[in-house]
Amino acid sequence: EDKVVQSPLSLVVHEGDTVTLNCSYEVTNFRSLLWYKQEKKAPTFLFMLTSSGIEKKSGRLSSILDKKELFSILNITATQTGDSAVYLCAVLQGAQKLVFGQGTRLTINP
Amino acid sequence: DSGVTQTPKHLITATGQRVTLRCSPRSGDLSVYWYQQSLDQGLQFLIQYYNGEERAKGNILERFSAQQFPDLHSELNLSSLELGDSALYFCASSDWTGWGDTQYFGPGTRLTVL
Numbered sequence: 411e412d413k414v415v416q417s418p419l420s421l422v423v424h425e426g427d428t429v430t431l432n433c434s435y436e437v438t439n440f441r442s443l444l445w446y447k448q449e450k451k452a453p454t455f456l457f458m459l460t461s462s463g464i465e466k467k468s469g470r471l472s473s474i475l476d477k478k479e480l481f482s483i484l485n486i487t488a489t490q491t492g493d494s495a496v497y498l499c500a501v502l503q504g505a506q507k508l509v510f511g512q513g514t515r516l517t518i519n520p
Numbered sequence: 521d522s523g524v525t526q527t528p529k530h531l532i533t534a535t536g537q538r539v540t541l542r543c544s545p546r547s548g549d550l551s552v553y554w555y556q557q558s559l560d561q562g563l564q565f566l567i568q569y570y571n572g573e574e575r576a577k578g579n580i581l582e583r584f585s586a587q588q589f590p591d592l593h594s595e596l597n598l599s600s601l602e603l604g605d606s607a608l609y610f611c612a613s614s615d616w617t618g619w620g621d622t623q624y625f626g627p628g629t630r631l632t633v634l
Contacts, residue, residue: 412522444622446625451608451627451628452524452606452610452625452626452627452628453563453610454522454624454625455623455624455625458622480539493552498563500563502623506568506575506576507553507565507568507576507578508553508555508563508565508612508623509565510562510564511562512562513562513584519570
């Protein structure tokens with residue numbers, strides 16, 4: 411059965427800390443891995459990773475994929491209260507459906 | 521704002537009823553996806569349409585159906601509603617060149633079945 415597992419499920423840190431969110435997967439017909447941020451409603455796109463070992467960066471966020479070990483990490487440095495959200499990892503399967511993990515609920519305290 | 525629109529934002533109905541959720545994809549996107557998000561199941565893929573044709577099916581119940589119209593908007597029909605159908609329903613779109621394009625999500629419709 412296809413599955414995407416995220417850890418931790420919940421994380422509480424102080425503003426300014428650096429966090430690492432993990433995502434491991436076992437999905438047939440892997441195409442790419444995507445990270446989304448979900449605050450109140452719609453997941454908003456962060457990164458799409460297709461190639462192993464190539465880091466994607468956007469400001470304080472970065473992500474990398476390891477296709478051999480079947481995992482990805484999302485790093486957030488110098489966290490801010492606005493980073494509080496649920497972070498979703500998803501694997502694009504066969505260029506069609508996204509298989510989502512359970513999400514990591516990140517809370518940043520001032 | 522992703523460019524994907526969904527209506528209505530909220531829907532409250534009774535068990536046994538039928539509802540229709542509507543989605544307009546981003547301009548230029550030919551592919552529409554429907555997902556269900558419930559507290560216990562997380563985000564689950566329901567169905568994909570590409571340029572009017574069904575392309576992939578996930579864990580969609582037989583009571584649910586969808587279609588994509590010539591103007592590319594899509595509708596998800598949910599019938600014989602049960603309490604367990606209460607969830608957030610998201611539509612996403614991509615231009616799906618066949619190599620896994622990013623899916624952009626709409627704001628969702630929150631369905632409450634009483």
